[in-house]
Amino acid sequence: MVVPHDAAGRSFCFRIPSGLAHSLLAILAAFILFFSLSLTYSTFLSGKLIHYKTVVTSSEEKDKNIETFASETDTIRHELQALLDQNNSLRKQLGLRIEKTTIDLGAAKEERRPFGLSDLQPKIKKVSFDLKSSMDEIEKTKLSFKELQERVVYLQKRLAVTPTAWPIYGPIMSWFGYRRSPWRSFHTGIDISASYGAPVRATAAGVVSFTGWETGYGRAVAIDHGFGLSSFYAHNSRIAVTYGQQVRKGQVVAYIGTSGYSTGPHCHYEVRRNGVAVNPMKYLGMNILTASRYL
Numbered sequence: 001m002v003v004p005h006d007a008a009g010r011s012f013c014f015r016i017p018s019g020l021a022h023s024l025l026a027i028l029a030a031f032i033l034f035f036s037l038s039l040t041y042s043t044f045l046s047g048k049l050i051h052y053k054t055v056v057t058s059s060e061e062k063d064k065n066i067e068t069f070a071s072e073t074d075t076i077r078h079e080l081q082a083l084l085d086q087n088n089s090l091r092k093q094l095g096l097r098i099e100k101t102t103i104d105l106g107a108a109k110e111e112r113r114p115f116g117l118s119d120l121q122p123k124i125k126k127v128s129f130d131l132k133s134s135m136d137e138i139e140k141t142k143l144s145f146k147e148l149q150e151r152v153v154y155l156q157k158r159l160a161v162t163p164t165a166w167p168i169y170g171p172i173m174s175w176f177g178y179r180r181s182p183w184r185s186f187h188t189g190i191d192i193s194a195s196y197g198a199p200v201r202a203t204a205a206g207v208v209s210f211t212g213w214e215t216g217y218g219r220a221v222a223i224d225h226g227f228g229l230s231s232f233y234a235h236n237s238r239i240a241v242t243y244g245q246q247v248r249k250g251q252v253v254a255y256i257g258t259s260g261y262s263t264g265p266h267c268h269y270e271v272r273r274n275g276v277a278v279n280p281m282k283y284l285g286m287n288i289l290t291a292s293r294y295l
Contacts, residue, residue, distance in 0.1 A: 079138045086145050090152060155291050161225040163203035164286040165249060167233055167269050168256065170194040176279040188277035189232065189270035196237065196265040200254040203231050203269075203283075208245045208253070217268060218259025223247060231280075232270035235262045 081102065088098045174191040202223055209230065210222035217234035221241060224230045237257025241247060258265045271280040 076135065076138070079135075083138065083141060083145065086149070090145070090148060152288065155288050158227060159286070159288060159291050160249070161204050161206060161227065162229060162286065162291065163225060163231040163271050163280070163283050165201070165203040166192075166284055167200050167203055167231075168192055168194045168198060168267050170266075173266055176277075176281065189268050190280055192267045192269060194256045194265060194267060196256055196258070198256040199240075199252040200233050200236060200256060200267050202247045202249055202251045202253050204229075205249045206230070206247060208241045208243055208247060211239050211241060211243050214260070216261045218262065219254070219257065220260075221253050223253070228274040230272045230275075232268075232272060234268040234270075235260050235266060237265075
């Protein structure tokens, strides 16, 4: 029924069949249900899309971090191999045994497998920190190697002009230091017995600083090796070099004799440091390992 607001109006009424009313209510209820389900599904789908986008972005970051880790791992491998090569080179120069020649990082490759875990990001951050620390340590080690290598080069140069060789091989008749015979005195070198006329050789490279006769020592030769070191060869029968001549290690400088105060053919050999005679035995046969104690 429809009732007007003023008295002049006419009211009227109409009837809706109950079946139609029930149908309309059912349609309305179905529409409301469909709308609610559509809204719920749209919200769910939007959430899924947002989650998918987040997962894709996170996966890309993970892939990027993993690639960075792989690149840094390769860099470390090359750095470690370079350090190992330098180490082996130094060990060879020092006469030490070489343990291995290549870096084996097979285990490091296997460790890449767990990177699919949910806690990947903290692990990557830790690995990146460890890698940076390792790279810092490598730089420090490289500096240490450089310093060691410079020391070895210096020792090699010093050894080349250090009297480490024997002037002649033979039994030692008299040692460095105080002695009672044949004359009671301080012996400033060693006496090496040898056959008359045998060659006497320079124990290191240097420049001949003296040749001639010296009281008590007879025909003698002195060689200046630099760095305050010199060698002295006495009681020779003949001298084979001249003053100012450059000689190499092992070059013949004189021949065994018995000139001067001598009881038989031999080589009186001295090593002088800054003009003062020192025990030549600590230099004879010296190598780069023992050289670091004295040079």
